[in-house]
Amino acid sequence: MKNHYFQMDDRALWSELRSGSLIALEVIYRRYYSLLLNYGMKCTPDDDMVRDCIQELFVKLAKSSNLSDTEYPRSYLLKSLRNMINDKSTSARSQVECFSFNDEIFSDIMDDDSFEKIFGNSDEDLRKKKALVQALSQLTSQQKHILYLRYIKGLSHKEVAEAMDMHVQSSMNLLSRSVSKLREILATHSIMCITFLQWMQIILK
Known part of the structure; x- marks a missing residue:
């Protein structure tokens, strides 16, 4: 019986959850815990806060008697977690960080092993890596955020919007402007923007 739930897509699981199924809740938790933890750590460096918020989020889901329907449960969870972390932030600086998505947002794809899968480790390759890091630092918070969701986490356009x-x-439109900005910056270093986007998508596999 339980195995049947693991075969369900997100919408079906969410429907079961709205009907009070704790098995559906468990499957959703297992399916998205790592994603939520990674995303939460991009909002705040407070590991304990992120883990507490994830637990609290799922407790609320379990207790909710009028859980709203959604086409995109994954996006619903990400947005709910971000809002919860922001609500729990006690300092102005923490609240800003929850939405700032600084350069560490791309840390999981900027390590040497990931880079060498695409470029290698020659002097020219190192120049490209430095240029990519500099390009990312020039993007706005929202531009980094949307690139992270779309290309690193692989959300659809509708999921990103949610x-x-x-x-x-x-x-x-924001995604288009973000890619255009990245292309403009990288052009000054003779690096094609598509190279970076392919890099992110390959790391996703």
């Missing part, structure tokens, strides 16, 4: 609490067209 997670960022935006209209789909607005999120697509």
Whole structure:
């Protein structure tokens, strides 16, 4: 019986959860705990806070008697966690960090092993890596955020919009501007933007 739940897609699981299924809740928890933990750590360096918020989020889901429907449960969870972390932040600096998504947002794809999968380790390759790091540092918070969700975490356009609490067209426009900005910056270093986007997508596999 339980194995049946592991075969369900997100929408079906969410429907079961809304009907009170704790098995569905457990499957969702197992499916997205790592994603939520990674995402939460991009909002705040407080590991304990992130873990506590994830636990609290799922306790609330378990106790909710009128859980709203959503087409994109993954995005719903990400947005809920981000809001919860922000609510729990006690200092102004912490609240800003929850939305700032600094350069460490890309730390899981900027390590040497990941880089060498795409570029190698010659002097020219190291120049490209330095240029990519510099390019990322020039993007705005929202630009980094949307690139992270779309290309690193692989969310669809609709999921990105839901997670960022935006209209789909607005999120697509933001993504387009972000890629254009990245392309503009990288062009000064003779690096194609598509190289970076391919890099992120390959690391996802």
